[in-house]
Amino acid sequence: xxxxxxxxxxxxxxxxxxxxxxxxxxxxxxxxxxxxxxxxxxxxxxxxxxxxxxxxxxxxxxxxxxxxxxxxxxxxxxxxxxxxxxxxxxxxxxxxxxxxxxxxxxxxxxxxxxxxxxxxxxxxxxxxxxxxxxxxxxxxxxxxxxxxxxxxxxxxxxxxxxxxxxxxxxxxxxxxxxxxxxxxxxxxxxxxxxxxxxxxxxxxxxxxxxxxxxxxxxxxxxxxxxxxxxxxxxxxxxxxxxxxxxxxxxxxxxxxxxxxxxxxxxxxxxxxxxxxxxxxxxxxxxxxxxxxxxxxxxxxxxxxxxxxxxxxxxxxxxxxxxxxxxxxxxxxxxxxxxxxxxxxxxxxxxxxxxxxxxxxxxxxxxxxxxxxxxxxxxxxxxxxxxxxxxxxxxxxxxxxxxxxxxxxxxxxxxxxxxxxxxxxxxxxxxxxxxxxxxxxxxxxxxxxxxxxxxxxxxxxxxxxxxxxxxxxxxxxxxxxxxxxxxxxxxxxxxxxxxxxxxxxxxxxxxxxxxxxxxxxxxxxxxxxxxxxxxxxx
Numbered sequence: 274x275x276x277x278x279x280x281x282x283x284x285x286x287x288x289x290x291x292x293x294x295x296x297x298x299x300x301x302x303x304x305x306x307x308x309x310x311x312x313x314x315x316x317x318x319x320x321x322x323x324x325x326x327x328x329x330x331x332x333x334x335x336x337x338x339x340x341x342x343x344x345x346x347x348x349x350x351x352x353x354x355x356x357x358x359x360x361x362x363x364x365x366x367x368x369x370x371x372x373x374x375x376x377x378x379x380x381x382x383x384x385x386x387x388x389x390x391x392x393x394x395x396x397x398x399x400x401x402x403x404x405x406x407x408x409x410x411x412x413x414x415x416x417x418x419x420x421x422x423x424x425x426x427x428x429x430x431x432x433x434x435x436x437x438x439x440x441x442x443x444x445x446x447x448x449x450x451x452x453x454x455x456x457x458x459x460x461x462x463x464x465x466x467x468x469x470x471x472x473x474x475x476x477x478x479x480x481x482x483x484x485x486x487x488x489x490x491x492x493x494x495x496x497x498x499x500x501x502x503x504x505x506x507x508x509x510x511x512x513x514x515x516x517x518x519x520x521x522x523x524x525x526x527x528x529x530x531x532x533x534x535x536x537x538x539x540x541x542x543x544x545x546x547x548x549x550x551x552x553x554x555x556x557x558x559x560x561x562x563x564x565x566x567x568x569x570x571x572x573x574x575x576x577x578x579x580x581x582x583x584x585x586x587x588x589x590x591x592x593x594x595x596x597x598x599x600x601x602x603x604x605x606x607x608x609x610x611x612x613x614x615x616x617x618x619x620x621x622x623x624x625x626x627x628x629x630x631x632x633x634x635x636x637x638x639x640x641x642x643x644x645x646x647x648x649x650x651x652x653x654x655x656x657x658x659x660x661x662x663x664x665x666x667x668x669x670x671x672x673x674x675x676x677x678x679x680x681x682x683x684x685x686x687x688x689x690x691x692x693x694x695x696x697x698x699x700x701x702x703x704x705x706x707x708x709x710x711x712x713x714x715x716x717x718x719x720x721x722x723x724x725x726x727x728x729x730x731x732x733x734x735x736x737x738x739x740x741x742x743x744x745x746x747x748x749x750x751x752x753x754x755x756x757x758x759x760x761x762x763x764x765x766x767x768x769x770x771x772x773x774x775x776x777x778x779x780x781x782x783x784x785x786x787x788x789x790x791x792x793x794x795x796x797x798x799x800x801x802x803x804x805x806x807x808x809x810x
Contacts, residue, residue: 277318323387364399388400489512557793571786579779589609610693613645646678
């Protein structure tokens with residue numbers, strides 16, 4: 274498939290490209306990083322647009338009393354190149370300079386980063402903390418990404434055919450395009466159609482916090498309205514201004530990030546008028562980044578797979594010992610669970626029945642490694658971490674919480690665990706790409722049928738499902754049933770297979786690698802974007 278020569282500008286608030294490049298908070302950024310790297314591998318005409326965060330996202334540590342402590346060290350990246358371009362945006366009536374940096378560290382797909390940490394801005398530093406501050410600071414950051422990013426591409430002389438907004442954070446680029454069209458004499462509604470012809474959008478989450486809403490007064494106060502009236506803003510994004518709705522109304526096409534997520538997203542927004550269609554393009558992961566070298570060639574010989582996995586498991590055990598002092602047992606089934614710590618992902622579901630989990634842990638039938646960060650203001654997420662830290666103290670040597678979650682820990686866990694546990698409340702998991710990484714490394718998924726897993730799961734063949742497709746109507750009943758189904762699949766299928774039928778286990782590892790490596794890789798995702806989203810019909 275020829276991807277063409279017309280440039281796609283990919284906007285995202287965060288990028289997880291490598292562990293030392295601290296421009297990411299979690300899954301959204303990791304996906305964006307994988308998108309750029311896969312585009313590079315395919316020699317695709319893509320440029321990335323983001324923000325150079327001075328302090329980035331929190332680097333969380335756990336205090337001796339089990340509480341989460343947020344740290345924000347400054348970061349410097351000597352490999353960034355000064356483009357010599359500075360563009361200006363208006364925030365609260367003040368002209369703010371945005372210096373444009375560039376990196377070609379990742380090959381032919383350049384990443385341009387906007388930075389307000391320059392002398393002319395004085396103390397008005399909006400690019401310090403990723404997702405930091407309140408409504409005004411968030412809007413300021415989104416003005417910088419959207420308006421500043423759009424202006425930067427023009428100043429750099431980059432002829433963009435399609436603007437791709439990865440989540441709603443970049444939607445003010447659409448408003449800036451709209452403003453230009455209106456100022457050139459195009460009628461407001463005709464101008465919207467022109468903007469739509471150049472724009473596509475990816476929606477990632479059905480969680481309310483992931484679909485930002487801002488009071489119209491806040492847009493006017495910060496200058497994010499770009500001169501549009503409250504009636505015009507409401508026509509674009511409702512009242513209050515919904516960034517997702519605005520993106521759906523300013524795009525020719527949008528996509529959800531898994532087949533099931535597409536069903537959820539279309540149901541979420543079906544009541545909104547004038548929105549574009551929402552396709553399903555399942556996420557993929559960049560195999561050279563996340564897959565251990567022995568598995569990149571997709572080996573089929575079970576003994577070779579097991580030997581390579583044993584080495585990866587020992588590497589994870591060594592990392593746990595280095596970070597926590599806990600010596601895990603290489604002969605005991607190792608459960609991995611690492612993702613953003615928030616309530617709906619239910620990192621504590623495994624401890625719903627203390628009698629049953631105590632029997633498994635004390636009997637050395639399994640051991641568990643947890644990791645993840647909570648948003649600094651997510652009190653429920655911090656509570657989940659505190660509970661997992663308490664469980665690690667209650668079951669020393671069998672339960673571990675690894676603080677400081679980052680790409681290195683994520684990679685070690687998705688390579689070295691024996692099973693990958695995923696048990697979110699449904700239908701709140703958009704995709705869940707960590708499970709893809711695990712599957713490609715022969716780590717068997719044990720997961721709720723949400724996100725990507727319904728597309729891949731062959732129960733008992735390449736992993737296991739926790740329960741079925743039916744979703745109880747109440748949260749309480751869903752939690753109760755999912756906990757029972759989790760214990761059932763562990764006790765009756767996973768643990769007996771691991772200890773009593775190792776040949777079948779090795780065969781399942783081979784099936785996992787074979788069935789997931791091509792279907793869920795980022796190169797397939799990029800090809801889908803070019804075929805289904807970027808190509809003008």
